[in-house]
Amino acid sequence: xxxxIDIFFATGNGHKVAEMQALADDSRLALRLRSAKDxxxxxxxxxxxxxxxxxxxxxxxxxxxxxxxxxxVLSDDSGLCVDALGGEPGVExxxxxxxxxxxxxxxxxxxxxxxxxxxxxxxxxxxxVLYVVEPGGLEHNFIGRCDGRLLExxxxxxxxxYDPIFVPAESHLTFAELGEAVKNGISHRARAWAKFAExxxxxxx
Numbered sequence: 001x002x003x004x005i006d007i008f009f010a011t012g013n014g015h016k017v018a019e020m021q022a023l024a025d026d027s028r029l030a031l032r033l034r035s036a037k038d039x040x041x042x043x044x045x046x047x048x049x050x051x052x053x054x055x056x057x058x059x060x061x062x063x064x065x066x067x068x069x070x071x072x073v074l075s076d077d078s079g080l081c082v083d084a085l086g087g088e089p090g091v092e093x094x095x096x097x098x099x100x101x102x103x104x105x106x107x108x109x110x111x112x113x114x115x116x117x118x119x120x121x122x123x124x125x126x127x128x129v130l131y132v133v134e135p136g137g138l139e140h141n142f143i144g145r146c147d148g149r150l151l152e153x154x155x156x157x158x159x160x161x162y163d164p165i166f167v168p169a170e171s172h173l174t175f176a177e178l179g180e181a182v183k184n185g186i187s188h189r190a191r192a193w194a195k196f197a198e199x200x201x202x203x204x205x
Contacts, residue, residue, distance in 0.1 A: 004030040007132075010063040010075035011035075012042050015160045020074070020193070022184055027197040033074075039067055052077040052091060053141060056131035064133040071135055078128035078188060080162045082110070082150065084117050093162070103161050107154070110162065114150060122150040124166065126188035130196050140199065144191030159183065 009017050017035050024031040036042035043062045047055040060075035067073065079093030089096040089110065097105035114122065125147045132140045147169045154164035156176025163175035168186055175183050184190050 004032050005072055006032045006034050007072040007074045008034050008039050008063055010059040010073055023190060023193040029197055036063055052127055052129040056129045060131040060133045069137055073133045075131045076128060080124055080126050082124040084121050085113060124150050128188040128192040130192045142192045142195040144188045146188040
């Protein structure tokens with residue numbers, strides 16, 4: 001691939017845009033991740049499908065339609081699934097403590113619900129669905145998962161969301177302690193991106 005491809009990312013989350021661009025750079029793919037702000041803002045989407053795949057599809061299709069179906073669009077729906085809580089917060093990860101909740105509020109709610117849960121039962125996984133719509137309308141999805149466990153209190157200054165309490169199976173450090181370079185090699189989003197990158201390389205030859 002010699003010419004860079006502009007891909008509009010269907011999100012208003014600046015952390016995700018930066019993380020995706022870092023993944024693209026690490027993959028040595030000529031991609032420019034552009035915020036939905038560059039497309040006039042992210043259209044309102046009610047994420048009511050109950051699944052990561054369904055929500056990612058809705059977001060990608062909404063932004064693709066706003067761009068008159070002429071651009072590459074990428075969306076992501078991801079979240080944390082806690083075994084002891086029956087999969088919560090799951091698709092509600094970003095709004096676990098209610099509409100407009102901060103990351104700190106979401107984290108506090110989760111830690112509160114996990115009080116008394118022993119270490120061996122604090123297993124969880126992050127999941128990410130990347131959904132891609134090509135200029136011509138063809139659609140593809142790529143799924144990544146990262147298993148680990150949850151701490152009883154926060155550790156680390158990096159990352160965002162639930163990163164300060166999530167320890168991936170490959171490490172003894174939280175996502176917030178690992179640093180972006182290491183996290184971007186093993187995270188759920190990194191694993192979904194690796195599948196997307198492999199597909200794109202094959203497609204472009």
